[in-house]
Amino acid sequence: MSDRELRVDLADRLTKAGKLRSAPWRRAIEAVPRQEFLRGGFFDVVDGSVPTFWTPVMPDDPHWLERCYADDSLVTQIAGTIVPGDLQGRISRAPTSSSTMPGLVVRMLEDLRVDDGMRVLEIGTGTGYSTALLCERLGEDLVTSVEVDPDVALRARNALASVGYRPELVVGDGLAGHKGGAPYDRVIVTCGVLNIPQAWIDQTRPGGIILATVCGWLYSSELARLTVAEDGTARGRLLGGQVSFMLARPHTPPPLGMLPDLDNGEERPTAVGADLLGDWAARFIMQLAAPRAQRLELPRNGRTEHILLDVEAGSWAAVYEDAGRWLVRQGGPGRLWDRVENRVAHWQAAGAPDLARFEISLTDGVQTVSWPA
Incomplete structure:
Protein backbone atom coordinates (compact mmCIF):
# COMPACT_ATOMS: atom_id res chain seq x y z
CA MET A 1 0.00 0.00 0.00
CA VAL A 45 13.38 -6.07 20.13
CA VAL A 46 15.50 -9.13 19.39
CA ASP A 47 13.10 -12.04 19.84
CA GLY A 48 13.78 -14.14 22.90
CA SER A 49 16.61 -11.96 24.19
CA VAL A 50 17.21 -11.91 27.97
CA PRO A 51 18.09 -9.27 28.93
CA THR A 52 16.33 -7.34 26.18
CA PHE A 53 18.46 -6.56 23.14
CA TRP A 54 17.59 -4.06 20.42
CA THR A 55 18.50 -3.96 16.76
CA PRO A 56 18.01 -1.08 14.27
CA VAL A 57 15.38 -1.00 11.52
CA MET A 58 16.23 1.59 8.86
CA PRO A 59 14.18 2.99 5.93
CA ASP A 60 15.89 0.63 3.48
CA ASP A 61 14.27 -2.32 5.25
CA PRO A 62 11.42 -3.63 3.03
CA HIS A 63 9.03 -3.71 6.00
CA TRP A 64 9.95 -0.28 7.39
CA LEU A 65 7.06 1.71 5.88
CA GLU A 66 4.43 -0.84 6.88
CA ARG A 67 5.87 -0.97 10.41
CA CYS A 68 5.55 2.82 10.67
CA TYR A 69 1.77 2.36 10.47
CA ALA A 70 1.47 -0.51 12.92
CA ASP A 71 -0.25 0.45 16.16
CA ASP A 72 3.02 0.04 18.02
CA SER A 73 5.35 2.23 20.05
CA LEU A 74 8.67 2.40 18.21
CA VAL A 75 11.85 3.09 20.18
CA THR A 76 13.94 5.81 18.54
CA GLN A 77 16.69 6.41 21.12
CA ILE A 78 18.53 4.21 23.58
CA ALA A 79 20.73 5.12 26.55
CA GLY A 80 20.11 8.83 26.14
CA THR A 81 22.17 9.30 22.96
CA ILE A 82 22.13 6.25 20.68
CA VAL A 83 19.89 6.38 17.60
CA PRO A 84 19.33 3.58 15.06
CA GLY A 85 21.81 5.01 12.55
CA ASP A 86 24.60 4.78 15.14
CA LEU A 87 24.35 1.03 15.48
CA GLN A 88 25.19 -2.09 13.53
CA GLY A 89 24.27 -5.26 15.33
CA ARG A 90 22.42 -5.12 18.61
CA ILE A 91 22.50 -3.39 21.99
CA SER A 92 21.13 -4.04 25.48
CA ARG A 93 20.44 -0.65 27.10
CA ALA A 94 17.31 1.15 28.29
CA PRO A 95 15.11 3.04 25.77
CA THR A 96 14.99 6.79 26.36
CA SER A 97 12.77 8.10 23.55
CA SER A 98 10.11 6.63 21.29
CA SER A 99 7.26 7.27 18.91
CA HIS A 251 11.55 11.82 37.91
CA THR A 252 13.59 8.69 37.17
CA PRO A 253 14.65 6.69 40.25
CA PRO A 254 18.14 6.91 41.75
CA PRO A 255 20.61 4.00 41.42
CA LEU A 256 20.02 1.29 43.97
CA GLY A 257 23.65 1.33 45.05
CA MET A 258 24.76 -1.11 47.72
CA LEU A 259 21.84 -3.00 49.21
CA PRO A 260 21.28 -2.93 52.97
CA ASP A 261 21.70 -6.04 55.09
CA LEU A 262 18.43 -7.74 54.17
CA ASP A 263 18.78 -10.29 56.98
CA ASN A 264 18.90 -7.66 59.69
CA GLY A 265 15.27 -6.68 60.18
CA GLU A 266 12.01 -7.39 61.98
CA GLU A 267 10.08 -10.34 60.59
CA ARG A 268 6.34 -11.03 60.80
CA PRO A 269 3.50 -12.65 58.83
CA THR A 270 1.72 -10.40 56.34
CA ALA A 271 -1.79 -10.51 54.92
CA VAL A 272 -0.57 -8.84 51.72
CA GLY A 273 1.63 -11.14 49.68
CA ALA A 274 4.10 -10.27 46.94
CA ASP A 275 1.78 -11.99 44.46
CA LEU A 276 -0.23 -8.74 44.45
CA LEU A 277 2.78 -6.98 42.92
CA GLY A 278 1.77 -8.70 39.69
CA ASP A 279 -1.67 -7.05 39.70
CA TRP A 280 -1.68 -3.61 38.02
CA ALA A 281 -4.35 -2.07 40.25
CA ALA A 282 -2.98 -3.50 43.50
CA ARG A 283 0.51 -2.35 42.58
CA PHE A 284 -0.84 1.16 41.94
CA ILE A 285 -2.31 1.14 45.47
CA MET A 286 1.02 -0.03 46.89
CA GLN A 287 2.71 2.77 45.01
CA LEU A 288 0.43 5.34 46.64
CA ALA A 289 1.73 4.12 50.00
CA ALA A 290 5.37 3.95 48.90
CA PRO A 291 5.80 6.22 45.85
CA ARG A 292 9.60 6.24 46.01
CA ALA A 293 10.14 2.55 46.60
CA GLN A 294 11.83 0.48 43.93
CA ARG A 295 11.28 -3.20 43.40
CA LEU A 296 13.63 -6.08 42.71
CA GLU A 297 13.56 -9.85 43.06
CA LEU A 298 16.48 -11.74 44.56
CA PRO A 299 17.09 -15.48 44.96
CA ARG A 300 18.03 -15.71 48.63
CA ASN A 301 17.93 -18.39 51.31
CA GLY A 302 16.64 -20.96 48.85
CA ARG A 303 13.64 -18.86 47.77
CA THR A 304 12.71 -15.73 45.82
CA GLU A 305 12.53 -12.61 47.97
CA HIS A 306 10.60 -9.61 46.66
CA ILE A 307 12.41 -6.47 47.78
CA LEU A 308 11.00 -2.96 48.09
CA LEU A 309 13.68 -0.34 48.75
CA ASP A 310 13.37 3.40 49.29
CA VAL A 311 16.94 4.49 48.60
CA GLU A 312 16.55 8.05 49.86
CA ALA A 313 14.78 7.11 53.09
CA GLY A 314 16.82 3.97 53.67
CA SER A 315 13.70 1.88 54.36
CA TRP A 316 13.30 -1.60 52.91
CA ALA A 317 11.04 -4.64 53.00
CA ALA A 318 11.66 -8.22 51.89
CA VAL A 319 8.52 -10.28 51.24
CA TYR A 320 8.63 -14.01 50.66
CA GLU A 321 6.54 -17.16 50.89
CA ASP A 322 7.33 -19.89 53.38
CA ALA A 323 5.27 -23.06 53.92
CA GLY A 324 2.24 -21.53 52.19
CA ARG A 325 2.18 -18.24 54.05
CA TRP A 326 3.61 -14.82 53.30
CA LEU A 327 6.21 -13.24 55.57
CA VAL A 328 7.82 -9.82 55.53
CA ARG A 329 11.11 -8.67 56.99
CA GLN A 330 11.61 -4.89 57.29
CA GLY A 331 14.41 -2.53 58.19
CA GLY A 332 15.52 1.07 58.06
CA PRO A 333 14.00 4.17 59.68
CA GLY A 334 10.43 3.37 58.59
CA ARG A 335 8.26 0.30 58.08
CA LEU A 336 7.67 0.33 54.35
CA TRP A 337 5.47 -2.77 54.13
CA ASP A 338 3.31 -1.61 57.04
CA ARG A 339 2.26 1.37 54.91
CA VAL A 340 1.70 -0.83 51.86
CA GLU A 341 -0.30 -3.39 53.82
CA ASN A 342 -2.46 -0.73 55.43
CA ARG A 343 -3.28 1.01 52.14
CA VAL A 344 -4.09 -2.25 50.34
CA ALA A 345 -6.32 -3.36 53.23
CA HIS A 346 -8.34 -0.13 53.06
CA TRP A 347 -8.72 -0.50 49.27
CA GLN A 348 -9.85 -4.11 49.57
CA ALA A 349 -12.28 -3.21 52.37
CA ALA A 350 -13.85 -0.67 49.99
CA GLY A 351 -14.46 -3.46 47.47
CA ALA A 352 -11.23 -2.96 45.50
CA PRO A 353 -12.72 -0.24 43.27
CA ASP A 354 -11.45 0.07 39.71
CA LEU A 355 -8.76 2.69 39.14
CA ALA A 356 -11.05 4.49 36.68
CA ARG A 357 -13.17 5.52 39.70
CA PHE A 358 -10.25 7.17 41.48
CA GLU A 359 -10.08 10.91 42.04
CA ILE A 360 -6.96 13.07 41.85
CA SER A 361 -6.50 16.59 43.17
CA LEU A 362 -3.74 19.14 43.68
CA THR A 363 -3.83 21.86 46.30
CA ASP A 364 -0.80 24.05 47.05
CA GLY A 365 1.38 21.63 45.13
CA VAL A 366 0.27 18.58 47.16
CA GLN A 367 -1.13 15.73 45.09
CA THR A 368 -3.82 13.44 46.50
CA VAL A 369 -5.13 10.28 44.82
CA SER A 370 -8.11 8.58 46.47
CA TRP A 371 -10.96 6.23 45.76
CA PRO A 372 -14.65 6.91 46.45
CA ALA A 373 -15.99 5.90 49.84
Missing part, protein backbone atom coordinates in the same frame (compact mmCIF):
# COMPACT_ATOMS: atom_id res chain seq x y z
CA SER A 2 1.02 3.61 -0.52
CA ASP A 3 1.63 5.81 2.50
CA ARG A 4 -1.72 7.52 1.86
CA GLU A 5 -3.49 4.15 1.87
CA LEU A 6 -1.60 3.19 5.03
CA ARG A 7 -2.80 6.37 6.78
CA VAL A 8 -6.42 5.64 5.87
CA ASP A 9 -5.99 2.02 6.95
CA LEU A 10 -4.56 3.18 10.30
CA ALA A 11 -7.53 5.51 10.79
CA ASP A 12 -9.91 2.64 10.00
CA ARG A 13 -8.23 0.34 12.51
CA LEU A 14 -8.20 2.97 15.24
CA THR A 15 -11.86 3.77 14.60
CA LYS A 16 -12.80 0.09 14.78
CA ALA A 17 -10.88 -0.21 18.07
CA GLY A 18 -12.86 2.70 19.53
CA LYS A 19 -9.80 4.90 19.97
CA LEU A 20 -10.53 7.32 17.12
CA ARG A 21 -13.97 8.79 17.74
CA SER A 22 -14.27 12.13 15.95
CA ALA A 23 -14.00 13.41 12.39
CA PRO A 24 -11.42 16.20 13.09
CA TRP A 25 -8.91 13.77 14.57
CA ARG A 26 -9.57 11.26 11.79
CA ARG A 27 -8.70 13.95 9.25
CA ALA A 28 -5.50 14.64 11.17
CA ILE A 29 -4.50 10.95 11.21
CA GLU A 30 -5.15 10.69 7.49
CA ALA A 31 -3.18 13.89 6.77
CA VAL A 32 0.02 13.37 8.81
CA PRO A 33 2.60 10.91 7.41
CA ARG A 34 4.01 9.09 10.43
CA GLN A 35 6.95 7.73 8.46
CA GLU A 36 8.41 11.22 8.09
CA PHE A 37 8.96 11.24 11.85
CA LEU A 38 10.77 7.92 11.69
CA ARG A 39 13.24 8.64 8.87
CA GLY A 40 16.08 8.01 11.29
CA GLY A 41 14.82 4.48 11.80
CA PHE A 42 13.72 2.74 14.98
CA PHE A 43 14.78 -0.16 17.19
CA ASP A 44 13.24 -3.63 17.23
CA THR A 100 4.20 6.38 20.99
CA MET A 101 1.72 3.90 19.54
CA PRO A 102 -0.82 5.81 17.40
CA GLY A 103 -3.75 4.25 19.27
CA LEU A 104 -2.58 5.77 22.53
CA VAL A 105 -1.71 9.10 20.91
CA VAL A 106 -5.16 9.50 19.41
CA ARG A 107 -6.90 8.20 22.53
CA MET A 108 -5.16 10.93 24.54
CA LEU A 109 -5.91 13.60 21.95
CA GLU A 110 -9.58 12.61 22.06
CA ASP A 111 -9.53 12.61 25.89
CA LEU A 112 -7.98 16.09 25.83
CA ARG A 113 -11.32 17.49 24.63
CA VAL A 114 -9.88 20.23 22.45
CA ASP A 115 -11.95 22.58 20.35
CA ASP A 116 -11.15 25.06 17.59
CA GLY A 117 -9.14 28.06 18.74
CA MET A 118 -7.69 26.40 21.85
CA ARG A 119 -4.03 26.87 22.79
CA VAL A 120 -2.25 23.62 23.67
CA LEU A 121 1.00 22.98 25.54
CA GLU A 122 2.55 19.59 24.85
CA ILE A 123 5.15 18.25 27.27
CA GLY A 124 7.46 15.83 25.47
CA THR A 125 7.85 16.51 21.74
CA GLY A 126 9.54 13.18 21.03
CA THR A 127 9.60 12.47 17.30
CA GLY A 128 7.07 15.27 16.69
CA TYR A 129 4.30 13.03 15.34
CA SER A 130 1.73 13.95 18.00
CA THR A 131 2.82 17.59 17.67
CA ALA A 132 2.03 17.39 13.97
CA LEU A 133 -1.42 15.97 14.69
CA LEU A 134 -2.09 18.90 17.02
CA CYS A 135 -0.91 21.34 14.34
CA GLU A 136 -3.13 19.73 11.73
CA ARG A 137 -6.16 19.85 14.04
CA LEU A 138 -5.69 23.33 15.57
CA GLY A 139 -3.14 25.20 13.48
CA GLU A 140 0.56 25.53 14.27
CA ASP A 141 0.16 28.97 15.89
CA LEU A 142 -1.86 27.40 18.72
CA VAL A 143 0.66 24.63 19.54
CA THR A 144 3.67 24.84 21.86
CA SER A 145 5.77 21.76 22.56
CA VAL A 146 8.61 21.29 25.07
CA GLU A 147 11.36 18.66 24.77
CA VAL A 148 14.17 18.19 27.29
CA ASP A 149 16.64 16.51 24.91
CA PRO A 150 18.23 18.97 22.42
CA ASP A 151 19.04 16.26 19.86
CA VAL A 152 15.54 14.79 19.99
CA ALA A 153 14.11 18.32 19.69
CA LEU A 154 16.25 19.09 16.63
CA ARG A 155 15.17 15.91 14.84
CA ALA A 156 11.52 16.70 15.63
CA ARG A 157 11.90 20.27 14.39
CA ASN A 158 13.35 19.06 11.09
CA ALA A 159 10.66 16.39 10.65
CA LEU A 160 7.86 18.86 11.39
CA ALA A 161 9.29 21.39 8.94
CA SER A 162 9.61 18.70 6.25
CA VAL A 163 5.84 18.20 6.30
CA GLY A 164 5.01 21.88 6.62
CA TYR A 165 4.45 22.47 10.36
CA ARG A 166 6.26 25.15 12.38
CA PRO A 167 4.81 25.26 15.91
CA GLU A 168 6.68 26.87 18.79
CA LEU A 169 9.25 24.29 19.91
CA VAL A 170 11.05 24.79 23.19
CA VAL A 171 14.11 22.94 24.47
CA GLY A 172 13.91 22.72 28.25
CA ASP A 173 12.55 20.98 31.30
CA GLY A 174 8.93 20.14 30.54
CA LEU A 175 8.15 19.96 34.24
CA ALA A 176 8.48 23.75 34.24
CA GLY A 177 6.08 24.09 31.29
CA HIS A 178 6.58 27.19 29.15
CA LYS A 179 5.48 30.34 30.89
CA GLY A 180 6.06 32.51 27.82
CA GLY A 181 3.09 31.01 25.98
CA ALA A 182 0.67 30.85 28.92
CA PRO A 183 -2.17 30.68 29.61
CA TYR A 184 -3.04 27.47 27.81
CA ASP A 185 -6.45 25.91 27.33
CA ARG A 186 -5.03 22.41 27.36
CA VAL A 187 -1.84 20.70 28.56
CA ILE A 188 -1.00 17.20 27.30
CA VAL A 189 1.94 15.22 28.66
CA THR A 190 3.67 12.33 26.89
CA CYS A 191 5.92 11.23 29.75
CA GLY A 192 5.14 9.74 33.14
CA VAL A 193 5.37 11.89 36.27
CA LEU A 194 5.41 11.11 39.98
CA ASN A 195 3.22 14.16 40.59
CA ILE A 196 1.64 16.96 38.59
CA PRO A 197 3.88 20.07 38.77
CA GLN A 198 2.27 23.25 40.05
CA ALA A 199 3.76 25.06 37.05
CA TRP A 200 1.36 23.26 34.71
CA ILE A 201 -1.59 24.35 36.81
CA ASP A 202 -0.34 27.93 37.01
CA GLN A 203 0.03 28.05 33.21
CA THR A 204 -3.44 26.66 32.47
CA ARG A 205 -6.44 28.98 32.38
CA PRO A 206 -9.28 28.34 34.85
CA GLY A 207 -11.50 25.70 33.31
CA GLY A 208 -8.60 24.35 31.28
CA ILE A 209 -7.61 20.69 31.24
CA ILE A 210 -4.36 18.88 32.05
CA LEU A 211 -3.93 15.32 30.74
CA ALA A 212 -0.95 13.43 32.16
CA THR A 213 0.16 9.97 33.22
CA VAL A 214 0.75 9.61 36.96
CA CYS A 215 3.31 6.95 37.81
CA GLY A 216 5.70 5.78 40.51
CA TRP A 217 8.76 3.62 40.82
CA LEU A 218 6.76 0.40 41.00
CA TYR A 219 5.73 1.23 37.41
CA SER A 220 1.99 1.03 37.62
CA SER A 221 0.64 4.17 35.97
CA GLU A 222 -2.68 5.72 35.00
CA LEU A 223 -3.83 8.55 32.79
CA ALA A 224 -5.29 11.46 34.78
CA ARG A 225 -7.47 14.31 33.51
CA LEU A 226 -7.69 17.36 35.76
CA THR A 227 -9.61 20.62 35.42
CA VAL A 228 -7.95 23.76 36.77
CA ALA A 229 -9.99 25.95 39.14
CA GLU A 230 -9.98 29.71 39.69
CA ASP A 231 -8.11 29.31 42.99
CA GLY A 232 -5.10 27.56 41.42
CA THR A 233 -6.11 24.05 42.45
CA ALA A 234 -6.93 21.20 40.07
CA ARG A 235 -9.21 18.22 40.38
CA GLY A 236 -10.17 15.29 38.21
CA ARG A 237 -10.19 11.52 37.76
CA LEU A 238 -8.07 8.68 36.54
CA LEU A 239 -9.24 7.44 33.15
CA GLY A 240 -8.17 3.79 33.37
CA GLY A 241 -6.62 1.67 30.67
CA GLN A 242 -3.12 1.05 32.11
CA VAL A 243 -1.47 3.87 30.16
CA SER A 244 2.32 3.80 30.45
CA PHE A 245 5.07 6.20 29.38
CA MET A 246 8.76 6.60 30.08
CA LEU A 247 9.20 8.73 33.19
CA ALA A 248 10.20 12.36 32.84
CA ARG A 249 13.97 12.33 33.21
CA PRO A 250 14.02 14.36 36.46
